[in-house]
Amino acid sequence: MEPKYAACVVLAFSLMVIITYYLQPHGVVADATQTASLSLNASQSPAKKIPERMFGLAFEEINHSGAGGLWAELVSNRGFEAGGPNTPSNISPWTIIGNETSILVSTDRSSCFDKNKVALQMEVLCDVDGDNICPTGGVGVYNPGYWGMNIEKGKRYRVAFYVRSLQPIEMSVSFIGSKEQKLATYDIKDDDVAEWKKMEMVLEAYGSDANSRLQLTTSKSSTIWLDQVSALPLDTHNGHGFRQDLFNMLAALKPGFIRFPGGSYVEGGRLMNAFRWRETIGAWEERPGHFNDVWQYWTDDGLGYFEYLQLAEDLGTSPIWVVNIGISRNEQVDNSLLMPFVQDTLDAIEFARGDASSTMGSARAAMGHPEPFDLQYVAAGNQDCWKKNYRGSYMKFYNAIKEAYPDIKIITNCDASAAVLDHPADLYDYHVYTNANSMFSMAHNFDHTSRNGPKAFVSEYAVTGGEAGRGNMLKALAEAGFLIGLERNSDAVEMASSAPLFVNVNDQRFNPDAIVFDSSKVYGTPTYWMQHLFKASNGATLLDSTLQSPSSSLTASAISWTDADSGRSYIRVKVVNFGGNRVNLKLSVEGLDNRSIESAGSTLTTLTSTNVKDENSFKEPKKVSPVINALKNASNKMTFVIPPYSFISIDLLRKSHVIQDAGSNGVYESRVI
Numbered sequence: 034m035e036p037k038y039a040a041c042v043v044l045a046f047s048l049m050v051i052i053t054y055y056l057q058p059h060g061v062v063a064d065a066t067q068t069a070s071l072s073l074n075a076s077q078s079p080a081k082k083i084p085e086r087m088f089g090l091a092f093e094e095i096n097h098s099g100a101g102g103l104w105a106e107l108v109s110n111r112g113f114e115a116g117g118p119n120t121p122s123n124i125s126p127w128t129i130i131g132n133e134t135s136i137l138v139s140t141d142r143s144s145c146f147d148k149n150k151v152a153l154q155m156e157v158l159c160d161v162d163g164d165n166i167c168p169t170g171g172v173g174v175y176n177p178g179y180w181g182m183n184i185e186k187g188k189r190y191r192v193a194f195y196v197r198s199l200q201p202i203e204m205s206v207s208f209i210g211s212k213e214q215k216l217a218t219y220d221i222k223d224d225d226v227a228e229w230k231k232m233e234m235v236l237e238a239y240g241s242d243a244n245s246r247l248q249l250t251t252s253k254s255s256t257i258w259l260d261q262v263s264a265l266p267l268d269t270h271n272g273h274g275f276r277q278d279l280f281n282m283l284a285a286l287k288p289g290f291i292r293f294p295g296g297s298y299v300e301g302g303r304l305m306n307a308f309r310w311r312e313t314i315g316a317w318e319e320r321p322g323h324f325n326d327v328w329q330y331w332t333d334d335g336l337g338y339f340e341y342l343q344l345a346e347d348l349g350t351s352p353i354w355v356v357n358i359g360i361s362r363n364e365q366v367d368n369s370l371l372m373p374f375v376q377d378t379l380d381a382i383e384f385a386r387g388d389a390s391s392t393m394g395s396a397r398a399a400m401g402h403p404e405p406f407d408l409q410y411v412a413a414g415n416q417d418c419w420k421k422n423y424r425g426s427y428m429k430f431y432n433a434i435k436e437a438y439p440d441i442k443i444i445t446n447c448d449a450s451a452a453v454l455d456h457p458a459d460l461y462d463y464h465v466y467t468n469a470n471s472m473f474s475m476a477h478n479f480d481h482t483s484r485n486g487p488k489a490f491v492s493e494y495a496v497t498g499g500e501a502g503r504g505n506m507l508k509a510l511a512e513a514g515f516l517i518g519l520e521r522n523s524d525a526v527e528m529a530s531s532a533p534l535f536v537n538v539n540d541q542r543f544n545p546d547a548i549v550f551d552s553s554k555v556y557g558t559p560t561y562w563m564q565h566l567f568k569a570s571n572g573a574t575l576l577d578s579t580l581q582s583p584s585s586s587l588t589a590s591a592i593s594w595t596d597a598d599s600g601r602s603y604i605r606v607k608v609v610n611f612g613g614n615r616v617n618l619k620l621s622v623e624g625l626d627n628r629s630i631e632s633a634g635s636t637l638t639t640l641t642s643t644n645v646k647d648e649n650s651f652k653e654p655k656k657v658s659p660v661i662n663a664l665k666n667a668s669n670k671m672t673f674v675i676p677p678y679s680f681i682s683i684d685l686l687r688k689s690h691v692i693q694d695a696g697s698n699g700v701y702e703s704r705v706i
């Protein structure tokens with residue numbers, strides 16, 4: 034064939050592929066009804082237990098998830114270190130109040146903290162009287178936080194900072210709203226500040242504004258140094274520093290585990306910028322902070338190694354620590370130089386688990402947690418298997434950790450689903466980012482993988498690309514199909530989490546994400562809500578089920594589970610319809626007679642939307658979220674109409690369990706979670 038004809042054929046074929054792809058299930062609802070049947074065996078013999086930790090969370094310091102997110106610190110660049118260790122340095126987002134005739138602001142290296150030497154110097158040129166009178170309100174600096182501080186009327190905030198001055202100081206510490214209104218203020222007079230001194234105060238807000246700032250001002254001619262300025266709401270979760278509304282979003286998922294602190298964040302673009310646990314523990318003022326060079330922002334490391342372990346404990350879940358094994362995105366430490374890195378990791382494990390009298394355990398105890406944390410999993414690196422030094426590094430870490438802590442489960446980056454591993458591991462990490470069709474079909478990915486080797490930890494999965502929008506129903510649906518596949522293969526897959534978890538709308542570095550927030554608001558994307566329908570699966574029993582369907586767009590699974598709060602037991606059937614047809618699904622439950630299903634208390638939960646590209650937003654946070662309806666006349670043989678592009682969960686209440694919270698007539702009302 035002549036080259037020009039060959040080119041035409043290739044072009045025509047490519048067009049066909051593209052057109053076929055876009056005609057796939059992407060929101061076109063066909064006006065047809067299909068019939069399918071699902072039969073399941075509720076006798077639980079032989080019982081297949083789904084792992085207790087099956088569905089959990091992957092937290093990464095990405096998109097300002099922690100700094101400016103879950104970590105409730107309101108001040109951004111609190112130690113003036115974000116501009117680097119050399120002075121003069123950029124103090125952004127700090128801003129000067131006043132002009133060069135009234136105030137000169139600079140940085141020097143005079144801090145009282147050895148690991149973060151940069152401090153702010155304010156030379157106040159104006160005064161209350163004389164030739165150069167200060168402007169009304171004074172001069173100084175303000176910090177806008179992370180795209181505005183959320184200050185709420187009646188709430189209390191602990192403000193702390195370090196100060197030194199050549200003269201007695203008279204300063205005002207205030208929260209100011211976006212319309213210049215004062216929301217809270219505290220005046221300080223101190224003539225004993227020749228040496229660095231910590232100032233600490235509680236400000237109660239008498240107004241609200243989600244776009245406020247913290248300012249420190251004076252009208253007195255003086256030279257003042259400031260460092261480590263912090264403002265934290267007093268109502269963080271358990272007083273542990275976690276923003277309560279964001280914490281609640283996580284807790285509501287009843288996660289089986291939490292993986293931290295990343296992702297690529299663990300690797301760092303350069304090792305010098307990677308997360309180093311030791312630099313993130315101890316007093317907050319003494320932490321140097323570091324530049325997150327993968328996601329391009331500074332973090333003060335208020336959310337450090339200790340806080341991650343505390344977060345896991347507060348969520349009642351298992352921490353999974355991803356450790357850097359001497360490999361960044363651009364460097365690989367030679368194996369002969371690795372021992373200090375290995376020892377550093379052993380120290381970290383001792384910090385988490387050691388007795389309060391051990392060297393590192395005592396450092397944890399000094400931070401207020403004498404009891405060990407329940408660290409049982411360590412993941413060695415992130416997406417590093419393909420790198421030349423990975424196996425050598427991995428083995429050094431593996432051998433040293435296993436020798437000291439034989440019970441710790443070690444997770445390799447190398448994929449054991451396709452080939453037998455050439456090194457020992459308790460689990461293998463598996464990441465998947467792909468389009469919706471391929472994610473849905475990956476429900477079968479683990480159908481035939483080995484049941485003998487280590488199980489998979491699917492620690493990052495997400496539908497990505499334009500079709501996923503900023504996290505729409507299509508994305509959630511395809512992922513639900515994938516999770517159904519994981520659930521059915523939970524003898525080969527131990528754990529799974531979507532990624533990324535959080536995004537601060539003001540700095541989206543990775544799209545889409547599961548939970549969206551700004552300084553004051555939060556909502557879950559459909560992916561977040563989809564995961565609610567899997568939380569009952571942790572520790573549940575997988576039931577044998579057979580689906581007969583004319584279309585491959587349908588997938589289903591069934592479990593038997595008990596609600597720990599009410600003690601009630603259910604059969605839960607989950608069905609994903611990833612196609613544009615309605616489906617009449619005939620459900621039959623064997624091994625259970627009709628009398629053993631309680632109609633009142635049985636429910637049908639539906640996650641769908643009129644348009645599969647629909648998303649949630651701050652305006653409509655629950656536009657796409659599960660809707661629960663009572664199932665009237667529930668029995669072991671029922672027919673359901675499954676809407677196009679929908680995810681449904683049928684919960685059949687098993688008899689002999691008291692209904693505690695149904696309405697007075699014993700029937701559930703239709704309600705939204």
Ligand code: AHR
Pocket residue numbers: 093095295296297298415416493532533543
């Ligand atoms: O989840 C976002 C990023 O995607 C993670 O940091 C990385 O592991 C993956 O490539």
